[in-house]
Structure formats: structure tokens, C-alpha cells
Amino acid sequence: MGLEEVKQKKKRKKRGRFVFRVSIIGALLGAVVFTLVSNIQADNTIYRAGDQAPDFKLQQINESNERESVQLSDLEGKGVMLNFWGTWCKPCEREMPYMQELYGKYKDKGIEIVAVSLDSTELVVDRFVDRHNLTFPVPHDTTEEVRDLYKVGPLPSTFFINPEGEIVEYVEGALTLESLEGHLQNILPEA
Amino acid sequence: MKGKKCECGHLNPEGATLCEACGKPLEESQQTDASGKKQLLNMRYDGSARRSQTYNKSIIDKVWNFFSSVKVGVWLIVLTIIASAIGSIFPQEMYIPADAPNRDPAVFYEDRYGIIGLIYFQLGLHNLYSSWWYILLIALIGVSLVIASIDRVVPLYKALKMQKAKRHESFISRQRLFSETEHVSEADLEKIKGHLRKKRYRLREENGHILAEKNRFSRWGPYVNHIGLIIILLAAILRFSDVLYMDEYVWVREGETVVLPGTDREYYIENHDFILETYDEDDERFSEAIAQEGTIPRNFQTNVTIYRDSANAVAGAEAELTPITEDQIRLNEPLKFEDYTLYQSGYQQNEFTSMSFKVHETDDPEEEALANFTIDLTSPDGVYELDNGFRVELGEYYPDYYLDDNGIPASRTDYPRNPAFVLFVYPPGSDTAEVSFLGIGKNIEPTGENEYNVGITDFEMRDASGLTVRVDHTLPFFGAGAAIFMIGVIQGMYWHHRRIWIHPKGNGVLLGAHTNKNWYGVEKDIEQAIDGTSINMVKDQQEKDE
Amino acid sequence: MSLVSISGSLLYTAFILYLIATFFFGATIRDKRTDDKKGRSGKIAIGLTIIGFVAQIGYFITRWIASGHAPVSNLFEFMTFLGMCMVLAFIIIYFIYGLGVLGLFALPIAMVIIAYASMFPTEISPLVPSLQSHWLYIHVTTVSLGQGILAISFVAGLIYLISEIDQTTGSKRTAWLETVIYTIFLFIGFIVITSVFNFMDYQATFEYTEQNATTTTTEYNLPAIAAPNEGTLLTEGVMQPWFEAPAWMQGADAGRKFNTVIWSVLAGSVIYGLVRLVLRKRIGAAIQPLLKNVNPKLVDEINYRSVAIGFPVFTLGGLIFAAIWAQIAWDRFWGWDPKEVWALITWFFYAAYLHLRLSRGWHGEKSAWLAVIGFGIIMFNLIVVNLVLAGLHSYA
Structure with a gap:
């Protein structure tokens, strides 16, 4: 074995070792980064801005609204404000007048407000709707299926869905008149 | 730098401190200490080069060496211990007691533990175990496990595979257990070999040099258990996948059928009955303890039916339910079906389902009922037409009544725990209603002039059961990891690698022995092996030094 | 006489026997001739220990029959059982190494644990639903056994420190x-x-x-x-x-x-x-002369050996069995409950001990200190976590 040959062999060995170490460290780094990123994301809801809003169909119980049921896919082409609420929830109650006010303003511009009620008794919702003179559709999610579908945590929670059926924004907590209007502007169909 | 050639002719890789073949010390440091006194050999990894110590040039090598170090590993463990301990000082967010006045962490910690609690909360220590830095610590331990294991197991394997029966004299004489015997007969040698074989040593001979070895597999124990730990860590990563792991919680009231969350609306559950049993205070065995501690629960149980929705159409559309299993769920006895496991996790007793009322004349001391009606609290009607021409309108219904900050009646939750009603009573033939406010222990008429009064005559209640819904396909991985860990640890701890060298010298022999643990045991082995021979018992040279 | 009172008397008997055995173990270290071979006092001592242990098993069984469940469900029962496991671990180690002085320290510490346990409510209490599982016995007994063995390493460490530290x-x-x-x-x-x-x-x-x-x-x-x-x-x-x-x-x-x-x-x-x-003078200094015949290498070996034997047992009982049971009862095998956290800390600590010893050569005094700290962590988990940082495992 000549000196050259030994040198060559050693060089090959060194390179092999380098490649081995790089791949192991690379794999470990990948796993660590994946874990940390997943851990941060684990706190969020499943549906985020950019996702397609999943379809659902529910009985509509607001007597001031002509719809008998609401199916999300039927509303394609309109911007949809999908709100989850309950009569017992004070912040939900506070944002209702704003929704009603803007419903009148944006209804004819191609925006639908869908306020999914999570109450278990219809009567309570009826009284609430009457008290606040609401006219937008109020689908009734008695089995909390749709709530489960959208992984809604605390109330109120609102999804803003554009005419293509894509979630543009997700808001947890109550909205003010101004912020609500801003969100609605974002999902306005182009004239 | 090049490898070192030993006088026995073997070319050793660089970094080796003992010759791979004959065991002769290669490095100055392995030969003598500062005072020139004979020193015991450092037998860690049999003197082979830990790979990380040989190259230290590129950044990759530096990272590799860093994580390969046991010192770094131990420091990571120490940091993890400290962090874990800090996390147990105050309850983590999920363990904030249910009876705390305010369970909002922003309030709770300061409220209960003062300024230290506030700092604890602000530093995010109330969610320490899911914080990025704690997870990073554990992950770094994982990295260290992988690199340190690779770095050691390969050279150790080579060293043990390459070892020869014939070792250099200085290798034998500088083992911790060593003896020299001037005259040893052939018969004695045969005898000791026999004894060693009987003690299940494997013998190898090379020109009269004998190596007796047993339980070499015990040396792989640490690496096996590290593999187990790595599998456990990988399984933990798998939990982030929605397919393999799902965790949901559902409340079901007695008589109700609801969708099981997380099952894509495929399965529904019906709660037939929730049962809470307590221990009988008259039970002699336990009466003393019950007297001291109060009522002690004996059983939490929910009787359920699971249905599958065969239609499984779009969410909200009518489901077609076919029962698939009927069972009882108890604490410690979860219900399993398909991939799902249901656990008894919580309960809420005594929610109202219906309330019955009667209408009577306000000034009737007998309170004789003129009309009766019952409100079904799961779906109350707006209007009740009663006997004798009475009509009652349900003005407002508060399932969980309280007075809000403005003194206005409101409902705290959706659940009928404390129902209250505003009733408009229309007497026969009248268009003017009398208003009554009714609740548990409340019967108020705002005007005080009502001709008719409404009273509660009866009510029905039911319980709600809280169930955890789980899918966990990662469990087998955790199980496998734990099993491999246990195997490795037992293999490494309960068996001991022992080697005894017999080195002929003149008419006698040198006898040396090494083990990685339990020196006491190997000494006993030698004692029994030399029994009846002229070979001298080994001395513990480490002991002599001190 | 009721089964419960028989049970109580048996525990008391065991305690007294351990006490007497301690004195006999004390006699073995005085007796220089018996340094290598087990002398008569040594035989009497270990004999008494074994009888005491049997009496304590009697306590355990009678109480089990009386209550209908294994007596490991409250702090008194659990700590008493830990004391028993410690004695068992001592007996095993004694038969491996035949070191009498170990008994002189191990038995009193076991006795302190048993006596300490008896200060807590000793009434038989029924099992709450979360404890009604065979895993209660499997988990708790394995953990205690592991901790009992690890406690022997503490005893060995303590002996090492008292005999070796310059006073x-x-x-x-x-x-x-x-x-x-x-x-x-x-x-x-x-x-x-x-x-x-x-x-x-x-x-x-x-x-x-x-x-x-x-x-x-x-x-x-x-x-x-x-x-x-x-x-x-x-x-x-x-x-x-x-x-x-x-x-x-x-x-x-x-x-x-x-x-x-x-x-x-x-x-x-x-x-x-x-x-x-x-x-x-310092108590350590006062005891030191009694230990002048002690072979520090052997004590160090026992210290290490106890960890080597106890660590796998503890891992099995304190982490693996614990996780299996938690999965069945509480729907998650790991929940960062304080008791679980401290079991993990214990495990990490002894893992560090083993790495320091095997890879970094921490023998002798360093090992002894670590063994003492390790036992401190175990006791912390048992006492402070139960009584102060109470979580799901709250016994008292």
C-alpha cells in the first residue's frame, strides 16, 4: 500500500464520516424544529386563514328571516360572516346590535351574516332574537356538530369567509362596530 | 496525525489509548502518572477512540463533539430537573382547582400566591411543560442520546470484537484485579479452565494465553435502553399528527344523544343513566374513615349506547343512527369501540329537565289548583293553553338564572341548573296578562295585585356526564419504547461483563480481571475458579493505592 | 380480637424486632473477629430482621383481608409499605455482601419511616373510584420496592460519608x-x-x-x-x-x-x-470511630449496586406501570401532575448518577453524596409533594 493510497483512503474515510455526521445532525435538527413548530401550532384551531371553510347545513330559526335552513355551500359567491354565539354569553350579546346594523347596510352588497346559535332551547333564542330585532339568519346547532366541525372554543367566535368559500380571518372574542365593518370590507364580493 | 503502530504489529486508529489487539498502553498518559508510579489502566470503552475525540475541525464536528459529551448530557439532565421542579411549585394552568374563585390564570396566580404568583404567571411558568424551551431541553437530551450512543457503541463493538486472548504483559499487570504466581502446573491450568467453564465463561486460547469472558451482551445494555428512549421521544412527536392522536371532551345529559366530537360526525352517544354511588357509612370497616372524611364516592358510571350514523351526510343534516354498542363506562374501566376510547372524566348532577306548575287564586289559603301545566326545559313552548280557560305565555326563560352586574336577570350558562321564568298568565276570558316571576325559591309578582298565583308543584332532574374521547395510535410506540428501555436497562444492570486473562510467564502465570461493574462479583468468581490450584488470589490494586 | 387489631399488633411486633436486631447489628461491628465471617451476633441480627419482616408481611396480609384492598392506599399504608420494602432490600443486599453495619443504619431508618407513617391517620378508608384497579397494587408495590432498594444506596452512602469524611x-x-x-x-x-x-x-x-x-x-x-x-x-x-x-x-x-x-x-x-x-462533638464525628472497620470500597460498591438494582425497578413501577394505569384511569399516561413530575425528577437524577459514575468516574464520596441527595428527592416526593404540592395523588 503506497503512501498515496493510504492518504486517499483516509480522505475517503474522512469524507464518509463528514457525510454521516451531517445527515445525522440534519435529521435530528429536522425533528427538533418540527417538534417546536408543531407545539406552537397545536394551540391554534384547526381552521386557519387560507383554509376552505367546511360545509354544513342547519335549521334556521329566526322567524324574521325567510330562509328555512342554511347550507354554507349555497352561499358561495357571497361573503359570509359566520358567527358562533349563545344567549348566555354577554360579549355575544354586545356585538349583536353591530351585526344587525351592518347586516342592513351590507345585505344587498353580497354579504350574508350567519349567526349559529349554540343554545339548547329554541325558545330562549326566539326571545333573544325578538328582543334585539335581529333579521339575519340564525341556524340552530342543537347537537353542537358544527361547533365541533369548526373547533370553536370560547364564544363568540367569528369566521370571515370570502365569496370563494375560503376563510379570510378568524376572530375570537367580541367585535366592535368599526372592526366588524373592516372585516366585512375584506370579504366583499367584487361588484 | 496518523494511527499508532503498536509493537505487536497492529496499526491502531488515532485516538486509541490502548492497542486494539494486545492492549498495550499507547499513550504516555496511560503509562505512568506524574510521579512515575505504575497506574491502573483506564478501561473505559476498552481504550478505543471515542470517535468524537479524533476529529475536531469543522463546525459539524464541533456540534457532534458537544452532544457526544456525557458532561453535556448530564448538564442537560440537571437543567431539566431544575426546570421540572420549578413547574411543580404552583399548579400548572390545567390543575388550577375547580373551586377557585377565579380560574382565569391572569387572576388566579396573583390572587392566591401574591407577587410571586404573578411573576410565575408572567414568566409563563404556569404552562412550563409545553413551553418551547422545556420541549427544547428534552429534545436536546434526545439529540445527545443519539449522538453519544453512536459515538460510543461503534468503537466499543470493534474493540471487543477485535480483542485477542493474548495481551501485553503490562495490560494484565495494570488491571485493577491482578495476581502473579511463580509456579503453576499444567493440571492447575486445566482445573481453572474447567472451573471457569462451569461458571459459564467462554474461553479462548492463543499459545497458552487464555481469555475467559462472560456476559459481553451486558455491554450493549446502555445502547439498547437509549434506543428505547429515542423511540419514546419519536412517539411523542407522532402525537402532533391528527390521524394518530385525537383528544376531545363531551358532555352528555341523561336521555340525550349527541355527536361524538372528533369522529367526523360518524358516531353518536346516548347517555341512559349517570350513576354516582357512595360508600355506606354503616359499613363497619370504613365507618371511622367516613366519619372523619365525610362521604366517600364508590363509583362513577355512565350507561351509554354508541350509534353510527349510516347516512353521514353534510353536517347538520338528519342523521340515521344504528346502535353499535351498549355498555357502561366507569372510572378505571373505559369503553373501547373501533379506534375510540371513552373515559369517565366528569359529571354534573341535578340539572332540571322539567318543572310542573299550578295556577291558584292568590287569596285561597288552600291554594287549590285551578289549572296545571308542565314546562319541558329541553324544549319549552311559548304558550300553554290550560284547563278552565287559562292561558300562560312563557315570557322569558333563564336556564341558569342570576342577576347580572346591572341587576338584570340573565342566564349564566346554557344549562338548566337554576331555572327561572317570566310568566304571563291570562285568566279565562281576559286579554290582560298578570306577570309572575318564578324560580327556585322565588315567586315574585311585580305589581302585588295578581288575582292568580303560579306555584311550582314538581320538577324532574337529571345528571350530565363528562366523557373524554380519545384516539391514540401512538400508544404502541410508547409501549415498544418503554419495553426496549426496560430490556436494555435490565441487560446492562443485572448482568455484568467479566473478563479474566491468564497470561503465561515463565513457569507461572499472570492473572488479571476486568469488569465494568460489580467487582465484588468477579472477585468471587476468581476465588472459586482458583480453588484447589496453586494460583494466587488477585489483589484489588486500586484498594492498595489508597 | 379483630383482624384490624391483630394487624396493628403485628406491625408493632415487627417494629420492636427491628429495634432489637439493630442492637445485634451494632454488636457485629464491635466484634473484630467476625470481620470476615458472619459471627453469632450477625446471625441473630439477620434472623431477627427476617422474623420482623415476616411479622410485617403478616400485618400487610391481615390488613388486606380486613379492608378488602391492598393496604397501600393512604399515606400511612404506603409509607409503612415503603419501610417494609426497605427492610426487604436490606435483607437481599445483606445476603449478597454480608455487611452487618448496613443493618445498623438501614433498620433505624426503616423504623423512622414506619414510625413517621404511624403519625398519620391509620383508619382503614375505602378506595375512591380512581384507585379501584389492580394497577394500584402493581404500581405502588413496584415503586416502593424500587424506592426501598434505592434507600439502601442512601444508607451505604451515609455510612461511607460518616466513615470517610475527615472529622x-x-x-x-x-x-x-x-x-x-x-x-x-x-x-x-x-x-x-x-x-x-x-x-x-x-x-x-x-x-x-x-x-x-x-x-x-x-x-x-x-x-x-x-x-x-x-x-x-x-x-x-x-x-x-x-x-x-x-x-x-x-x-x-x-x-x-x-x-x-x-x-x-x-x-x-x-x-x-x-x-x-x-x-x-459532631454526631458524625461521634459515630465515625464505630465505623473504623468498614471497608469503604465495599460500601461504595453497595451504594452503586443498590442503584443498579433499584433503578430498573423504580423505572418500571414509578414510570411505566404508573403511565399504564394513568392511561386507563385518567385517559392520559402522562399529565405533569406534581407527583409524576417528581417521579421523573427522581428518574433523571439516578440516570445522572449512573452516567457520572460509569462515564465520568464519580466514585466514592461523590457517589455517596449523590445517593444521599437521591433519597432526599424520594422523600420529598413522598412527603412534601403529598402534603404541600398535592395533586391527583393526594393521599392525606
Whole structure:
């Protein structure tokens, strides 16, 4: 074995070792980064801005609204404000007048407000709707299926869905008149 | 730098401190200490080069060496211990007691533990175990496990595979257990070999040099258990996948059928009955303890039916339910079906389902009922037409009544725990209603002039059961990891690698022995092996030094 | 005689036998001729220990029959069982190494643990639903056995430190060693003071308001030095409290527990002080001459060996079985409950011990200190976590 040959062999060995170490460290780094990123994301809801809003169909119980049921896919082409609420929830109650006010303003511009009620008794919702003179559709999610579908945590929670059926924004907590209007502007169909 | 050639002719890789073949010390440091006194050999990894110590040039090598170090590993463990301990000082967010006045962490910690609690909360220590830095610590331990294991197991394997029966004299004489015997007969040698074989040593001979070895597999124990730990860590990563792991919680009231969350609306559950049993205070065995501690629960149980929705159409559309299993769920006895496991996790007793009322004349001391009606609290009607021409309108219904900050009646939750009603009573033939406010222990008429009064005559209640819904396909991985860990640890701890060298010298022999643990045991082995021979018992040279 | 009282007597018998055996083990170290071979006193000592152990098994079985479940469900039962496991571990190690001096320390420590356990409520209480599982027996017995074996490493470590640390002048090491010994005295202090006032049947009732605004009463069996926060004394003719427990001490009966700690420290310190006064030197220094025949290498080996044997057992019982049971009962195998966290800390600590010993050559004194700290962590998990950081595992 000549000196050259030994040198060559050693060089090959060194390179092999380098490649081995790089791949192991690379794999470990990948796993660590994946874990940390997943851990941060684990706190969020499943549906985020950019996702397609999943379809659902529910009985509509607001007597001031002509719809008998609401199916999300039927509303394609309109911007949809999908709100989850309950009569017992004070912040939900506070944002209702704003929704009603803007419903009148944006209804004819191609925006639908869908306020999914999570109450278990219809009567309570009826009284609430009457008290606040609401006219937008109020689908009734008695089995909390749709709530489960959208992984809604605390109330109120609102999804803003554009005419293509894509979630543009997700808001947890109550909205003010101004912020609500801003969100609605974002999902306005182009004239 | 090049490898070192030993006088026995073997070319050793660089970094080796003992010759791979004959065991002769290669490095100055392995030969003598500062005072020139004979020193015991450092037998860690049999003197082979830990790979990380040989190259230290590129950044990759530096990272590799860093994580390969046991010192770094131990420091990571120490940091993890400290962090874990800090996390147990105050309850983590999920363990904030249910009876705390305010369970909002922003309030709770300061409220209960003062300024230290506030700092604890602000530093995010109330969610320490899911914080990025704690997870990073554990992950770094994982990295260290992988690199340190690779770095050691390969050279150790080579060293043990390459070892020869014939070792250099200085290798034998500088083992911790060593003896020299001037005259040893052939018969004695045969005898000791026999004894060693009987003690299940494997013998190898090379020109009269004998190596007796047993339980070499015990040396792989640490690496096996590290593999187990790595599998456990990988399984933990798998939990982030929605397919393999799902965790949901559902409340079901007695008589109700609801969708099981997380099952894509495929399965529904019906709660037939929730049962809470307590221990009988008259039970002699336990009466003393019950007297001291109060009522002690004996059983939490929910009787359920699971249905599958065969239609499984779009969410909200009518489901077609076919029962698939009927069972009882108890604490410690979860219900399993398909991939799902249901656990008894919580309960809420005594929610109202219906309330019955009667209408009577306000000034009737007998309170004789003129009309009766019952409100079904799961779906109350707006209007009740009663006997004798009475009509009652349900003005407002508060399932969980309280007075809000403005003194206005409101409902705290959706659940009928404390129902209250505003009733408009229309007497026969009248268009003017009398208003009554009714609740548990409340019967108020705002005007005080009502001709008719409404009273509660009866009510029905039911319980709600809280169930955890789980899918966990990662469990087998955790199980496998734990099993491999246990195997490795037992293999490494309960068996001991022992080697005894017999080195002929003149008419006698040198006898040396090494083990990685339990020196006491190997000494006993030698004692029994030399029994009846002229070979001298080994001395513990480490002991002599001190 | 009822089964329960038979059970109690058997435990008492075991305790006395351990006590007598301790004296015989003491005799073995005095007897130089028996240094290598087991002398007569050694045989008597181990014999008594085994009889005591059998008596304690009798206690365990009779109590099991009486209650209908394995007696490992509250702090008294669990700690008593730990003491029993420690004796078992000692017997095993004794038969491997035949070291009598180990008994001289192991048995008293087991006795302190058993006596300490007896200060807690000893009534048989029924199993709450979460404990109604075979895993209770499997998990708890394995953990205790593991901890019992690990405790022997503490005993060996302590012997090593007492015999090897230079006591001619005071140093940081002697101070720390005294601290360890002093801590043992605090337990003795607790036992003595509780027994005294139990014997006198002392009772004082306080009324106080809990966090959730419910008003409860608590019964002190020791005179109140510290009253519960904002508590009022209801009993008449007893000592008035000197001060109130600070407001941040909350949770079940914080005031009473705090008061007990104060008493234990007082009583322990007094006893320790008296012993020092009699000996006129550090207790470590006083014991050292007794251990001059001890072979430090062998003690060090036992220290390590106990960890090597105990670590896998502890891992199996304290982490793996625990996780399996938690998965069945609480739907998750790991939940960062304080007790779980401290089991993990214990495990990490002994893992570090093994790495330091095997890879970094921490033998002898360093190992001994680690063994002492390790046992400290185990006791912390048993006592502080149960009584102060109570989580799901709350026994008391």
C-alpha cells in the first residue's frame, strides 16, 4: 500500500464520516424544529386563514328571516360572516346590535351574516332574537356538530369567509362596530 | 496525525489509548502518572477512540463533539430537573382547582400566591411543560442520546470484537484485579479452565494465553435502553399528527344523544343513566374513615349506547343512527369501540329537565289548583293553553338564572341548573296578562295585585356526564419504547461483563480481571475458579493505592 | 380480637424486632473477629430482621383481608409499605455482601419511616373510584420496592460519608453531613412530639375561611403556635396561637401542617441539641470511630449496586406501570401532575448518577453524596409533594 493510497483512503474515510455526521445532525435538527413548530401550532384551531371553510347545513330559526335552513355551500359567491354565539354569553350579546346594523347596510352588497346559535332551547333564542330585532339568519346547532366541525372554543367566535368559500380571518372574542365593518370590507364580493 | 503502530504489529486508529489487539498502553498518559508510579489502566470503552475525540475541525464536528459529551448530557439532565421542579411549585394552568374563585390564570396566580404568583404567571411558568424551551431541553437530551450512543457503541463493538486472548504483559499487570504466581502446573491450568467453564465463561486460547469472558451482551445494555428512549421521544412527536392522536371532551345529559366530537360526525352517544354511588357509612370497616372524611364516592358510571350514523351526510343534516354498542363506562374501566376510547372524566348532577306548575287564586289559603301545566326545559313552548280557560305565555326563560352586574336577570350558562321564568298568565276570558316571576325559591309578582298565583308543584332532574374521547395510535410506540428501555436497562444492570486473562510467564502465570461493574462479583468468581490450584488470589490494586 | 387489631399488633411486633436486631447489628461491628465471617451476633441480627419482616408481611396480609384492598392506599399504608420494602432490600443486599453495619443504619431508618407513617391517620378508608384497579397494587408495590432498594444506596452512602469524611476539623463537608443527620432528627422530633400530644389527647379546634369562601374547621392535635390564616380558636382552655400562618399558605389544612412543621423543627432541634451536648462533638464525628472497620470500597460498591438494582425497578413501577394505569384511569399516561413530575425528577437524577459514575468516574464520596441527595428527592416526593404540592395523588 503506497503512501498515496493510504492518504486517499483516509480522505475517503474522512469524507464518509463528514457525510454521516451531517445527515445525522440534519435529521435530528429536522425533528427538533418540527417538534417546536408543531407545539406552537397545536394551540391554534384547526381552521386557519387560507383554509376552505367546511360545509354544513342547519335549521334556521329566526322567524324574521325567510330562509328555512342554511347550507354554507349555497352561499358561495357571497361573503359570509359566520358567527358562533349563545344567549348566555354577554360579549355575544354586545356585538349583536353591530351585526344587525351592518347586516342592513351590507345585505344587498353580497354579504350574508350567519349567526349559529349554540343554545339548547329554541325558545330562549326566539326571545333573544325578538328582543334585539335581529333579521339575519340564525341556524340552530342543537347537537353542537358544527361547533365541533369548526373547533370553536370560547364564544363568540367569528369566521370571515370570502365569496370563494375560503376563510379570510378568524376572530375570537367580541367585535366592535368599526372592526366588524373592516372585516366585512375584506370579504366583499367584487361588484 | 496518523494511527499508532503498536509493537505487536497492529496499526491502531488515532485516538486509541490502548492497542486494539494486545492492549498495550499507547499513550504516555496511560503509562505512568506524574510521579512515575505504575497506574491502573483506564478501561473505559476498552481504550478505543471515542470517535468524537479524533476529529475536531469543522463546525459539524464541533456540534457532534458537544452532544457526544456525557458532561453535556448530564448538564442537560440537571437543567431539566431544575426546570421540572420549578413547574411543580404552583399548579400548572390545567390543575388550577375547580373551586377557585377565579380560574382565569391572569387572576388566579396573583390572587392566591401574591407577587410571586404573578411573576410565575408572567414568566409563563404556569404552562412550563409545553413551553418551547422545556420541549427544547428534552429534545436536546434526545439529540445527545443519539449522538453519544453512536459515538460510543461503534468503537466499543470493534474493540471487543477485535480483542485477542493474548495481551501485553503490562495490560494484565495494570488491571485493577491482578495476581502473579511463580509456579503453576499444567493440571492447575486445566482445573481453572474447567472451573471457569462451569461458571459459564467462554474461553479462548492463543499459545497458552487464555481469555475467559462472560456476559459481553451486558455491554450493549446502555445502547439498547437509549434506543428505547429515542423511540419514546419519536412517539411523542407522532402525537402532533391528527390521524394518530385525537383528544376531545363531551358532555352528555341523561336521555340525550349527541355527536361524538372528533369522529367526523360518524358516531353518536346516548347517555341512559349517570350513576354516582357512595360508600355506606354503616359499613363497619370504613365507618371511622367516613366519619372523619365525610362521604366517600364508590363509583362513577355512565350507561351509554354508541350509534353510527349510516347516512353521514353534510353536517347538520338528519342523521340515521344504528346502535353499535351498549355498555357502561366507569372510572378505571373505559369503553373501547373501533379506534375510540371513552373515559369517565366528569359529571354534573341535578340539572332540571322539567318543572310542573299550578295556577291558584292568590287569596285561597288552600291554594287549590285551578289549572296545571308542565314546562319541558329541553324544549319549552311559548304558550300553554290550560284547563278552565287559562292561558300562560312563557315570557322569558333563564336556564341558569342570576342577576347580572346591572341587576338584570340573565342566564349564566346554557344549562338548566337554576331555572327561572317570566310568566304571563291570562285568566279565562281576559286579554290582560298578570306577570309572575318564578324560580327556585322565588315567586315574585311585580305589581302585588295578581288575582292568580303560579306555584311550582314538581320538577324532574337529571345528571350530565363528562366523557373524554380519545384516539391514540401512538400508544404502541410508547409501549415498544418503554419495553426496549426496560430490556436494555435490565441487560446492562443485572448482568455484568467479566473478563479474566491468564497470561503465561515463565513457569507461572499472570492473572488479571476486568469488569465494568460489580467487582465484588468477579472477585468471587476468581476465588472459586482458583480453588484447589496453586494460583494466587488477585489483589484489588486500586484498594492498595489508597 | 379483630383482624384490624391483630394487624396493628403485628406491625408493632415487627417494629420492636427491628429495634432489637439493630442492637445485634451494632454488636457485629464491635466484634473484630467476625470481620470476615458472619459471627453469632450477625446471625441473630439477620434472623431477627427476617422474623420482623415476616411479622410485617403478616400485618400487610391481615390488613388486606380486613379492608378488602391492598393496604397501600393512604399515606400511612404506603409509607409503612415503603419501610417494609426497605427492610426487604436490606435483607437481599445483606445476603449478597454480608455487611452487618448496613443493618445498623438501614433498620433505624426503616423504623423512622414506619414510625413517621404511624403519625398519620391509620383508619382503614375505602378506595375512591380512581384507585379501584389492580394497577394500584402493581404500581405502588413496584415503586416502593424500587424506592426501598434505592434507600439502601442512601444508607451505604451515609455510612461511607460518616466513615470517610475527615472529622478532625470542621469543614463544608462535615457541615453538610451534620445537616443530613439533623434532618433525620427532625423526623424523630415529629414522631416524638406527635406521640406525646397524642398520648395526652390534645385537641384544639379552629375555624377559618377557605379560598372558595366556605368556612371550615380544622383540628389541631398539637398546641397551636401558628393558627390558620384568619382562623379563630374555638376550643377553650388551650394555648392561644402565637401568630397566624401567612396568607399565601393555602390549600387543605395549610395552617395545621405549618404548625406541625414548626413543632417538628423545634422538637428535632432540641433532641439534636441534647445529643450534641452529651457527645460534645459532631454526631458524625461521634459515630465515625464505630465505623473504623468498614471497608469503604465495599460500601461504595453497595451504594452503586443498590442503584443498579433499584433503578430498573423504580423505572418500571414509578414510570411505566404508573403511565399504564394513568392511561386507563385518567385517559392520559402522562399529565405533569406534581407527583409524576417528581417521579421523573427522581428518574433523571439516578440516570445522572449512573452516567457520572460509569462515564465520568464519580466514585466514592461523590457517589455517596449523590445517593444521599437521591433519597432526599424520594422523600420529598413522598412527603412534601403529598402534603404541600398535592395533586391527583393526594393521599392525606
